[in-house]
Amino acid sequence: MNNTQHHKNNWVLGLTGGIGCGKTAVSNMLAELGITIVDADIIARQVVEPGTEGLNAIVKHFGTDILNEHGALNRSELRARIFSNAEQKAWLNALLHPLIRTKLITDLTNAQSDYVVLVAPLLFENELDGYCHRTLLIDVPKEVQIARTTQRDNISIEQAEQIIDAQMSREQKQHKADDILNNNRNLNDVKQDLLELHKYYLQQAKSTI
Template sequence: MANWVLGLTGGIGAGKTAVSDALAEKGICIVDADIIAREVVAPSTFGLNTIVDKFGKDILQDDGSLNRAKLRHIIFTNDDHKSWLNDLLHPIIRQATLTQLAQAKSTYVVLAAPLLFENKLEQLCNHTLLVDVSEETQITRTSQRDNVENEHVKRIIASQMSRHEKRQKADTILDNNGSLEKMYDNLNTLHQELIIKAQLT
């Protein structure tokens, strides 16, 4: 893989999408791990066909797409099923990710992944960027955006790698506690630095 890869991550409500959208507007190719995870189980894919072979057609919606809620229920109540699914999908997702990263034509390419460190995707990256906000900001923004209770957001945060651990692992931290304008200003500066890093590598 010849392209210079920036791993982009951030906890829920941190603003990772705002950063990836801004970089995309600058002409940077974005490879989104969440989108790939959905694509590899789209109708008629090897991934979905294998899941149907394992769990039966009841795992499908009426339109032939994967019933994610039903699959989540199955794997959360059975560790063997969860391991089987991970063993099936992780290699497919990894290969699709590598293919998209290699095909990118921009100065550098972004691998955007909420679970970048948890899934060890930083191993595919030359540099990692954490979009960081306080837990209070995460709770406020997410509860307002998704119209959910604060306690629900707290449970999601508790299920993710801690902010402290992510900060220790990241090569660069982009503070997004303030205004979007301030974050964009800092991102513009960082973008120029990343172009230089990519060109020098």
């Protein structure tokens, strides 16, 4: 990757894919192989936990009714506030993106495994691939994404299509990714291919650093 911003000596693999493509299943397989997983979605939740700078700033901006009865962020209320308000959405992104990046970099730097995986659905959209030495796209056809997402999240086909259409297109992701793993087949075949990629990444990590 060009402009790779290395952190310490850790070799970073960026793992991405659209909704319903099976990123979690693949990252779980890598975790079982002893690889540290840094998940951008989990970090996005951590930076707004009670007591954090992120949540304090949100409460100051939106008021205490943005919290639920337990004093944690009411996500559906926040989504409703920013959904059709570009200005509020921009304010929230300006607050959260730096906090998320700082924690991402810290976690990537502190990882002790042979290489570290950065999982992010918006890896390319948010230019997080700049932190990666190599990128892996978990790929399935759009109709598979829709079927899996409607089943898993109990949402309509229209809602699933809206989410998919809001993300970078499958073709663009395929063009940007260094490696592509077809996840629309028997899980054992996926595992076999992932093991081969894992061996390759171990070699790369050893030779690059």
